[in-house]
Amino acid sequence: MDWFEFIKTALTGSLHSIWQMARIILPLMIILELAKDMHILDKIAGWMAPAMKFFKLPKEGAFPLLIGLTFGLAYGAGVIIDSIKEGHLTWRDLFLINIFLVLCHSVFEDTALFMSVGANGVVILISRIILAVVVTFALSRWSGLAKLEKLLGNKLMISHCSHCGKGDHIG
Incomplete structure (x- = not known):
């Protein structure tokens, strides 16, 4: 096995992949930061x-x-942590938002990355959104959610930040 050729091929392929991701992620992050700063997201x-x-x-x-x-x-x-500290979200709210986001997060970036390797972006995006909506809706109507909240709701902890020392027990 020619190790030099192996390393050269691996390095070239890795750099090409990084370049493809950077071409997608950097413009998206700039657009999203501008949207945030211009209060478009609000x-x-x-x-x-x-x-x-x-x-x-x-x-x-x-x-x-x-x-x-x-x-x-x-x-x-x-x-989400800031919203909890400000008292805007309950345990139930946090649970449902996290369920939705576990199934469907970073939709622009992830979809673009999957498309860059040949996947059908429309299928990926729509299937992720539908799955997140269906599961979150079902859990929001599930009677066992109240029992789960009683069991776990008073154990919500926000860990202490190593920089500012903020964080405490929420419940």
């Missing part, structure tokens, strides 16, 4: 508020859900 979250009733969620859940859908789980988690 307006869209306001439009989503009526749809939140479909899941029996408060209108305050629209912004964390929108952020998770567009920016992904890491940034969405920060917004």
Whole structure:
């Protein structure tokens, strides 16, 4: 086996893949950051508020859900934690938003990345959204959710931030 050729091929292929991802992710992140700074995302979250009733969620859940859908789980988690600390979301709200986002997050970026490797982006996007809506709707109507909340709801912890020391028991 020619190790030099193997390393060269692996390195070239990896750099090509990184370049493809960067061409997709960087413009998307710039557009999303501009939309956030121009408060376009706040307006869209306001439009989503009526749809939140479909899941029996408060209108305050629209912004964390929108952020998770567009920016992904890491940034969405920060917004969700802030909403909890501000008292806008209950355990039930958090559970349903997280279920939705586990199934359908970072829709623009993920869809574009899958399309770059040849997948059908429309099929991926629509199937993720439908699955998230169906599962979240079913759980929002599930009678066992109240039992689960009684069992786990008072154990919601927000860990302490290593930088600012914020975080405490919510419940």
